[in-house]
Amino acid sequence: MNITKLELSRFRNYEEASLEPCPGINLIFGQNAQGKTNLLEAVFLCCLGRSHRTPREREMIRYGCEHAAVELHCERAGVRRRIRYNLLSEGRHRILLDGEPVQRLGELMGRLNCVLFAPEHLSIVKDGPAERRRFLDMELSQTYPSYFYSLQQYNRVLRQRNNLLRALRDDPSLLDTLPVWDEQLARLAAYICRERAGFVKKLQVYAHENHSDISGGTELLELEYRPNLQADDAETALRLLEKKRSEDLRLCTTTAGPHRDDLGLLIGGKELRAFGSQGQQRTAALSLKLSQLQLLRDETGSWPVLMLDDVMSELDESRRQYLMERALPAQTFVTATEAEKGWPTGKAFFVENGTVREV
Numbered sequence: 001m002n003i004t005k006l007e008l009s010r011f012r013n014y015e016e017a018s019l020e021p022c023p024g025i026n027l028i029f030g031q032n033a034q035g036k037t038n039l040l041e042a043v044f045l046c047c048l049g050r051s052h053r054t055p056r057e058r059e060m061i062r063y064g065c066e067h068a069a070v071e072l073h074c075e076r077a078g079v080r081r082r083i084r085y086n087l088l089s090e091g092r093h094r095i096l097l098d099g100e101p102v103q104r105l106g107e108l109m110g111r112l113n114c115v116l117f118a119p120e121h122l123s124i125v126k127d128g129p130a131e132r133r134r135f136l137d138m139e140l141s142q143t144y145p146s147y148f149y150s151l152q153q154y155n156r157v158l159r160q161r162n163n164l165l166r167a168l169r170d171d172p173s174l175l176d177t178l179p180v181w182d183e184q185l186a187r188l189a190a191y192i193c194r195e196r197a198g199f200v201k202k203l204q205v206y207a208h209e210n211h212s213d214i215s216g217g218t219e220l221l222e223l224e225y226r227p228n229l230q231a232d233d234a235e236t237a238l239r240l241l242e243k244k245r246s247e248d249l250r251l252c253t254t255t256a257g258p259h260r261d262d263l264g265l266l267i268g269g270k271e272l273r274a275f276g277s278q279g280q281q282r283t284a285a286l287s288l289k290l291s292q293l294q295l296l297r298d299e300t301g302s303w304p305v306l307m308l309d310d311v312m313s314e315l316d317e318s319r320r321q322y323l324m325e326r327a328l329p330a331q332t333f334v335t336a337t338e339a340e341k342g343w344p345t346g347k348a349f350f351v352e353n354g355t356v357r358e359v
């Protein structure tokens with residue numbers, strides 16, 4: 001998968017900008033706060049239909065403007081595509097795929113895959129389970145649009161069930177309607193659980209190898225999927241949900257389900273989050289991101305676009321080398337505050353105050 005052209009219009013601090021990246025490594029350099037990350041954000045938006053930095057689309061529209069647009073031309077196994085993301089006022093958007101309007105976000109998913117690695121991704125290793133669930137969900141959604149739909153549905157049913165649980169406090173006669181939601185929730189929960197378990201199993205193989213290679217064979221990284229409601233099929237999930245019913249009624253919320261899952265990350269059998277050193281955590285984050293790239297390639301048959309935001313300066317020479325070697329076949333975007341020398345750059349783009357030019 002390659003991006004052949006990226007055009008921005010009133011996106012963040014860009015008025016109008018256009019660049020034509022090469023299939024290899026594209027260096028994006030410039031001083032701080034000039035618009036480097038904004039370019040990556042625009043690509044991310046066209047791949048996943050959301051920003052990696054904000055849930056509020058309005059923020060991506062240039063100050064003082066009413067709307068913005070990103071247009072991305074890409075190519076995959078000889079097939080060319082054009083993705084256009086129009087950001088409209090009041091948080092609305094309109095997506096066009098080869099000029100045709102996209103009705104549901106799921107139709108965009110998987111058209112162009114990307115993996116972004118930025119310093120804040122250390123949170124996958126360091127922070128609470130929500131970050132790790134997000135990591136799993138993003139990857140699964142990119143790989144399988146059906147997962148994305150099911151997850152959306154699950155969240156909707158979960159919200160409705162929680163609303164009902166709250167409403168029951170005032171009107172106990174509504175209890176009859178609970179089993180309808182339970183059945184739907186159980187079916188979706190079992191599906192999500194199965195998909196996540198399968199994904200972690202595959203990811204584990206790469207993560208293990210990457211981490212071992214990077215650490216010179218001294219460390220063993222293990223991934224452990226920890227489902228909150230362990231069920232491979234809808235009947236089991238329903239039974240477990242029913243077991244929790246009295247607690248749910250008491251607390252007025254759904255206490256069990258994939259919305260409470262976690263992904264355990266261990267080194268030498270110890271929780272990385274609690275016991276890992278800063279260096280170990282950083283290496284693990286790198287191993288995970290690389291594994292994500294490799295797995296997406298396996299599952300989709302082509303290399304996703306890799307974006308490395310501000311990470312090169314944080315890695316030592318051997319890790320940098322390892323990353324570049326493993327990611328070599330992927331089209332890569334690397335940001336840096338000055339033109340880094342020493343590694344093969346296909347094209348270099350200089351970013352200054354919302355303008356970009358190839359140098």
Ligand SMILES: Nc1ncnc2c1ncn2[C@@H]1O[C@H](COP(=O)(O)OP(=O)(O)OP(=O)(O)O)[C@@H](O)[C@H]1O
Nearest residue numbers: 012013032033034035036037038059060061062063
């Ligand atoms: N909606 C917007 N309209 C206009 N400018 C914006 C908007 N949102 C952000 N900016 C500007 O974009 C700039 C930040 O861009 P970006 O995050 O891409 O910087 P960067 O080059 O990646 O910097 P760093 O090296 O510090 O990471 C800031 O100057 C900010 O004021």
Ligand SMILES: [Mg+2]
Nearest residue numbers: 036037309310
């Ligand atoms: Mg930046």
